[in-house]
Amino acid sequence: MMRTGEAKRNDANAPSRNIRKDYPFEFTGETGEYFRIWIVNILLTIVTLGIYSAWAKVRNHRYFYGNTVLDGSAFEYTADPIKILRGRIIAVAVLIAYQSAGLVSTSASIIAFALLMVIMPAMIVLALRFRMRYTSWRNIPFSFIPNFKMAYLLFGLPMLLGLAMIATTVSFESDMMDMGFDPDTGAYEQSLQSNNEPSDEGTEDTDTSTESDEENQGMTPEQAAALEEMGMQFLWVFGGLMLLFWVFYPLWLRFYYKFVADHTRYGRTQLRFLATVAEFYSIYVIAALLLVAAIAVLALLIGAFNTLGIGDENLAGMTGGVIGVLAFLLVQSYIQTQRANIVYSNIELEDIGFRSELKVSTMAWLYISNTVAIIVSLGLMIPWAKIRVARYRASTMTLYANNFDEFQARAAAEVDAEGAEISDFMDFDLGL
Amino acid sequence: MTLWTLILDSDLGPDRHRQITGYLYDGQTSGRSRITLVVDDQGKVSCAQADFADIEFIDVGVSSRVGNSARYLTLGQGRRFETLDNEVVDQLCDRWHTANHGLADRLERNMKLVVVAILVISVGSVSFVRYGIPALSKPIAAMIPESFDQHLGQQTLDSMDGVFFQISKVDDARQQTLRQRFQELLPAEASGEQQFRLLFRSARGMPNALALPDGTVILTDELVKLADNDEQLISILLHEIAHVKQRHSIQMLVRQTGLSVLILLITGDVSTASSTVLLLPAWIAQASYSQGLETAADTYALEYMNTHGMDTNAFADIMEKLGAVGESAVEHDKQESSILDYLSSHPATQQRIKRFRTEK
Numbered sequence: 156m157m158r159t160g161e162a163k164r165n166d167a168n169a170p171s172r173n174i175r176k177d178y179p180f181e182f183t184g185e186t187g188e189y190f191r192i193w194i195v196n197i198l199l200t201i202v203t204l205g206i207y208s209a210w211a212k213v214r215n216h217r218y219f220y221g222n223t224v225l226d227g228s229a230f231e232y233t234a235d236p237i238k239i240l241r242g243r244i245i246a247v248a249v250l251i252a253y254q255s256a257g258l259v260s261t262s263a264s265i266i267a268f269a270l271l272m273v274i275m276p277a278m279i280v281l282a283l284r285f286r287m288r289y290t291s292w293r294n295i296p297f298s299f300i301p302n303f304k305m306a307y308l309l310f311g312l313p314m315l316l317g318l319a320m321i322a323t324t325v326s327f328e329s330d331m332m333d334m335g336f337d338p339d340t341g342a343y344e345q346s347l348q349s350n351n352e353p354s355d356e357g358t359e360d361t362d363t364s365t366e367s368d369e370e371n372q373g374m375t376p377e378q379a380a381a382l383e384e385m386g387m388q389f390l391w392v393f394g395g396l397m398l399l400f401w402v403f404y405p406l407w408l409r410f411y412y413k414f415v416a417d418h419t420r421y422g423r424t425q426l427r428f429l430a431t432v433a434e435f436y437s438i439y440v441i442a443a444l445l446l447v448a449a450i451a452v453l454a455l456l457i458g459a460f461n462t463l464g465i466g467d468e469n470l471a472g473m474t475g476g477v478i479g480v481l482a483f484l485l486v487q488s489y490i491q492t493q494r495a496n497i498v499y500s501n502i503e504l505e506d507i508g509f510r511s512e513l514k515v516s517t518m519a520w521l522y523i524s525n526t527v528a529i530i531v532s533l534g535l536m537i538p539w540a541k542i543r544v545a546r547y548r549a550s551t552m553t554l555y556a557n558n559f560d561e562f563q564a565r566a567a568a569e570v571d572a573e574g575a576e577i578s579d580f581m582d583f584d585l586g587l
Numbered sequence: 588m589t590l591w592t593l594i595l596d597s598d599l600g601p602d603r604h605r606q607i608t609g610y611l612y613d614g615q616t617s618g619r620s621r622i623t624l625v626v627d628d629q630g631k632v633s634c635a636q637a638d639f640a641d642i643e644f645i646d647v648g649v650s651s652r653v654g655n656s657a658r659y660l661t662l663g664q665g666r667r668f669e670t671l672d673n674e675v676v677d678q679l680c681d682r683w684h685t686a687n688h689g690l691a692d693r694l695e696r697n698m699k700l701v702v703v704a705i706l707v708i709s710v711g712s713v714s715f716v717r718y719g720i721p722a723l724s725k726p727i728a729a730m731i732p733e734s735f736d737q738h739l740g741q742q743t744l745d746s747m748d749g750v751f752f753q754i755s756k757v758d759d760a761r762q763q764t765l766r767q768r769f770q771e772l773l774p775a776e777a778s779g780e781q782q783f784r785l786l787f788r789s790a791r792g793m794p795n796a797l798a799l800p801d802g803t804v805i806l807t808d809e810l811v812k813l814a815d816n817d818e819q820l821i822s823i824l825l826h827e828i829a830h831v832k833q834r835h836s837i838q839m840l841v842r843q844t845g846l847s848v849l850i851l852l853i854t855g856d857v858s859t860a861s862s863t864v865l866l867l868p869a870w871i872a873q874a875s876y877s878q879g880l881e882t883a884a885d886t887y888a889l890e891y892m893n894t895h896g897m898d899t900n901a902f903a904d905i906m907e908k909l910g911a912v913g914e915s916a917v918e919h920d921k922q923e924s925s926i927l928d929y930l931s932s933h934p935a936t937q938q939r940i941k942r943f944r945t946e947k
Contacts, residue, residue: 183655183656184654184656185654185655190701191654191701192654192695194701194704194705194708195691195694195695195701197708197852198704198707198708199691199694201711201712201852204852205852214653214691217653218654218656221653221657222654222656227610228619228669229657229669231657231659231669260738261738292617293610293612293618293619294613294617294666294667294669295612422617530867533709533868535705559617560618560619561616561618564614564616
């Protein structure tokens with residue numbers, strides 16, 4: 156994947172290619188050292204009932220940024236904990252307001268959800284702005300130029316699709332109610348009387364397997380047919396919308412990264428994003444094929460278990476579950492690895508390029524072994540896991556340039572922390 | 588290393604000059620120059636490679652120490668100096684800076700404190716989850732208005748009717764008898780908002796009983812069929828009434844919220860890979876809460892039956908039958924207790940049955 160990006164740049168900047176030199180990133184953090192920072196962060200956060208969490212976040216970020224070194228100069232995280240604390244207080248207030256809207260009534264919670272959706276793109280922009288503003292290298296900060304119009308266009312379209320899905324579901328449910336399904340008695344009104352006699356056909360023990368012929372007994376045949384038709388219609392519309400989402404997702408993703416890169420600056424210099432739409436589609440097409448292959452293997456194995464009659468149900472279920480989880484993790488690692496490689500390898504800063512060469516197998520191994528280690532150690536190995544991932548990511552990242560001494564700084568405005576915090580709190584992945 | 592030895596180490600001799608080496612960035616461009624700063628015993632900063640007129644170390648801003656990562660000295664006019672000579676910078680700060688910015692770092696270096704932190708966090712969070720949250724959930728639940736119970740119950744019933752339940756085929760006479768008995772079981776002091784009612788639903792083969800927070804108790808046709816007599820169903824209804832009366836759904840909501848807050852406090856910025864891992868302890872804690880509430884409901888039923896001279900074996904019998912079916916979704920299923928009990932929402936059936944056979 157990164158080859159393509161490099162090739163593109165080769166064409167554009169053929170003369171300067173010869174003098175460009177590789178500069179590897181390195182991560183200098185150590186598990187023991189980070190463990191102490193991590194545990195003290197947790198202790199102080201609990202002791203201060205969460206107030207210290209803002210300082211904890213800054214120390215955490217400063218550790219990871221400060222140990223990410225390029226050509227002897229470290230990255231620096233410069234955010235002010237007070238701003239992060241203020242943002243967190245606002246985020247908690249918003250969250251409480253949102254939760255209490257749910258207590259008041261369904262319509263209040265729908266309105267609260269809609270409001271949250273309406274402000275979300277702006278929050279994402281503010282979060283990006285905050286994060287870039289407080290990241291610097293060689294005393295030159297990055298920055299993100301807010302473009303709310305673009306953000307609303309970018310996030311508005313998938314939101315409309317999500318809204319259509321919700322609307323389809325809600326209207327299907329209300330259609331069912333209209334057909335005379337009474338939630339208080341669980342009965343279809345017209346047929347309630349005709350079905351009063353006790354039905355003793357099913358014996359007690361085999362009762363579990365007779366659902367298919369009991370399915371429609373509460374309804375007249377006309378109602379059953381109408382319901383079935385409605386159900387099919389719903390599935391078609393909902394499935395269609397779902398398909399629409401997945402078909403356009405890689406395209407959307409490419410525009411999202413382009414949006415972020417196009418509005419990000421290092422000093423005065425704007426980032427460029429060269430990845431093509433095809434590169435993003437290739438990730439998801441291959442991931443889908445991997446998933447199909449995994450399901451096929453799983454089905455074969457379960458079939459083998461059943462025909463051979465090996466072990467009991469539990470064993471087969473457990474094996475299937477483990478294989479399923481592993482397959483899922485593998486596909487997940489594939490997507491994340493390839494996405495990171497494509498995104499980073501296609502970023503350009505004037506004549507500076509990057510190369511990200513993460514391996515799917517290594518990333519999958521890291522994820523799986525980290526998960527096991529964290530569970531077995533009851534969480535105490537979280538620092539070890541994080542350091543490992545950071546070290547591997549840095550070791551596979553290279554910058555190539557002939558000179559990076561001449562980037563100019565720009566006069567930057569202060570950014571409020573609210574955006575960063577609301578998104579952080581709700582755990583959105585804004586990773587570039 | 589203790590705080591005390593740190594202070595001793597940093598006691599500079601009067602005639603010693605201190606040197607720090609690193610990169611100087613002017614803040615205008617990304618260019619850099621490698622320089623060595625010398626701080627003399629008067630606290631004056633000088634440099635052979637760059638021109639610093641009259642800078643005192645007292646006026647130099649120093650970023651706090653984070654492990655052994657690079658520190659930054661702010662030298663005025665937008666200039667920043669990046670250095671890895673953390674020990675020397677610490678010594679200089681101890682001597683010239685009155686404000687103490689290195690507290691977090693000193694705590695992190697204090698091995699005893701780190702060990703204490705591990706103990707406090709693990710013992711503290713486990714006991715908070717085990718005892719603190721359940722103890723707090725009752726008074727907090729009491730603060731939530733009962734209109735919310737109504738809302739929640741209605742919503743749950745609506746969605747279950749929409750996707751899962753079918754019309755009941757239990758005949759009217761049986762329904763009437765059971766409703767009559769149900770009314771007699773209700774606590775006299777039932778508050779105004781809690782309107783108890785008994786509904787019957789067919790549940791696609793699952794023998795089950797459930798209580799919704801608004802006072803709706805549901806018996807599935809499958810459970811009615813499974814029971815040998817009304818006494819067995821009555822014993823189950825008592826268990827369900829206890830769930831409503833003690834507002835277990837609301838308590839569970841409060842406990843889940845408490846759990847999420849605690850996890851948020853502990854993890855802070857934990858990345859996505861490890862936060863999925865946290866689902867497991869959260870799951871175990873929730874299962875244990877659920878088991879605790881089931882036991883409380885059993886206790887209520889047991890006491891009621893004992894004070895009203897009813898045969899507690901009825902509950903044990905129906906539980907045994909449910910255990911034999913082994914398919915039930917909520918009223919659980921296993922014959923023996925095992926490690927997996929920690930993950931189950933209900934206590935081991937065998938233990939529950941034993942209680943009703945023996946505690947009289």
